[in-house]
Amino acid sequence: MEGFPAFVVTLAIFAVILIFLGVKSVSQGMEYTVERFGRYTQTLTPGLNFIVPVIDRIGRKINMMETVLDVPSQEIITKDNAIVRVDGVVFYQVLDSAKAAYEVNQLELAILQLTMTNLRTVMGSMDLDELLSKRDEINTRLLMVVDEATTPWGVKVIRIEIKDITPPKDLVDSMGRQMKAERDKRAAILVAEGERQAAILAAEGQKQAAILEAEGRKESASRDAEARERLAQAEARATLMLSEAIGKGSVQAVNYFVALKYVEAITKLAAAPNQRVLLMPLDTSGLIGTLAGVAELTQEAISKAGARS
Numbered sequence: 064m065e066g067f068p069a070f071v072v073t074l075a076i077f078a079v080i081l082i083f084l085g086v087k088s089v090s091q092g093m094e095y096t097v098e099r100f101g102r103y104t105q106t107l108t109p110g111l112n113f114i115v116p117v118i119d120r121i122g123r124k125i126n127m128m129e130t131v132l133d134v135p136s137q138e139i140i141t142k143d144n145a146i147v148r149v150d151g152v153v154f155y156q157v158l159d160s161a162k163a164a165y166e167v168n169q170l171e172l173a174i175l176q177l178t179m180t181n182l183r184t185v186m187g188s189m190d191l192d193e194l195l196s197k198r199d200e201i202n203t204r205l206l207m208v209v210d211e212a213t214t215p216w217g218v219k220v221i222r223i224e225i226k227d228i229t230p231p232k233d234l235v236d237s238m239g240r241q242m243k244a245e246r247d248k249r250a251a252i253l254v255a256e257g258e259r260q261a262a263i264l265a266a267e268g269q270k271q272a273a274i275l276e277a278e279g280r281k282e283s284a285s286r287d288a289e290a291r292e293r294l295a296q297a298e299a300r301a302t303l304m305l306s307e308a309i310g311k312g313s314v315q316a317v318n319y320f321v322a323l324k325y326v327e328a329i330t331k332l333a334a335a336p337n338q339r340v341l342l343m344p345l346d347t348s349g350l351i352g353t354l355a356g357v358a359e360l361t362q363e364a365i366s367k368a369g370a371r372s
Contacts, residue, residue, distance in 0.1 A: 080116075081116040081117075082116075084116035084117070085113050085114055085115065085116040086111065086112075086113060087107055087111075087112045087113070087114060087121065088110070088111055088112070089107050089109045089112060090109060091109045092109070092126065092127055092128040093109065093124060093125065093126060094106050094107065094108060094109075094124075094125050094160040095107040095112075095121050095122070095123070095124050095125070096121070096122040096123045096125070096160060096161060096164050096165075097114055097119050097120070097121065097122060098119065098120055098121075098122040099115070099118055099119050099120075100118070103122060103161060103164075103165060104119065106160050106161055107121075122164060123160070123164035123165075125157055125160035125163055125164055126157065127156070127157050127160065128156070129154060129155070129156045129221060130154070130155055130156065130157075130171075131152055131153070131154055132152065132153040132154075132155065132171055132174060132178075133152055134150055134151040134152060134178055134179060134182070135150060135179075136148050136149065137149060137150070137179060137182070137183070139183050139186050139187055140187060141186065141187060141189060141190060141191050141194055142187065142188055142189055142190050143190045145191040145230060145231075145234060146230075146231060147186075147191070147194065147228055147229060147230050147231075148227075148229040149182065149186060149225060149227070149228050149229075150225075150226050150227055151178075151182065151223060151224055151225045151226050152223070152224050152226060153174060153175070153178050153209070153220060153222075153223050154220070154221040154222045154223070154224075155174060155213070155218050155219065155220045155221060156218070156219050156221060157170075157217060157218055157219075158217050158218065158219050159217025160217065161217065162215070162217030162218075163216055163217045163218060166215060166216050166217065167216045170216065170218065173213075173216070174213060174218065174220070177209055177213065178205070178209055178223065181205055181208045181209055181212075182205060184208075185201055185204050185205055185208070186201060189201070191230065191234075194228060195228060195230075198225050198228075201225055202222070202223055202224060202225060205223045206220060206222060206223050209223060
């Protein structure tokens with residue numbers, strides 16, 4: 064009977080050890096695979112889990128969180144035989160822990176090698192200019208290829224980013240000179256375009272000025288013609304009145320007509336540019352009489368106009 068308590072104590076200790084071995088606590092973001100005699104049986108999710116002690120054991124501990132994998136720098140020959148150095152990063156997440164544990168050996172190394180191989184394939188099929196200007200297209204093509212290849216492994220490749228593309232130094236210098244030449248070309252084109260626009264605007268201004276000047280001359284000629292027409296009408300009416308007066312035997316009308324022509328002739332002679340002194344005999348009494356006749360004729364016309372009104 065003395066050995067009975069020792070047996071009980073030993074049995075209790077053994078039971079505690081079995082319970083301890085059978086209880087598994089899984090952290091958040093992790094999953095454990097369970098193997099029974101080396102064969103996968105189940106997956107333990109975050110929290111408290113139980114397995115059969117001794118018979119079952121933990122196989123692989125899989126990180127289910129999104130993971131960043133750095134792609135080391137490597138040299139790539141482009142389609143136009145330019146050598147560039149490229150590096151990047153891969154963001155992936157395990158969706159099926161059993162496949163990630165047993166479908167591929169060294170999961171991160173496999174994803175890394177797959178990414179580097181397809182990186183050389185995709186970027187090697189492009190020219191240097193496309194390589195530098197179409198990073199989004201490169202990222203998209205890489206993502207499609209790598210994600211499709213890793214799907215059987217229970218892995219989802221979320222995105223692939225090219226961090227840096229470094230051409231050789233001499234090529235960078237050539238690109239700098241090319242960019243400077245292109246910018247100088249654009250500046251020259253802009254200057255020429257500005258001068259062209261300025262010339263067009265100046266021509267438009269001259270055109271508008273010429274049109275306005277022509278319209279002004281047209282308006283002036285129209286007004287001159289109208290004035291001459293009115294003057295001709297007035298002269299016609301005056302001539303008609305003189306004719307009527309002469310027909311009635313009015314001496315004053317004849318005197319008015321003669322005096323008018325006489326004054327016009329003297330005015331033209333006085334206005335001649337090559338004349339400074341004008342000497343000619345004038346019949347003063349005849350001119351005064353003529354002017355008196357004009358005054359009488361004017362008075363007579365005013366009296367007639369008053370009688371009619």
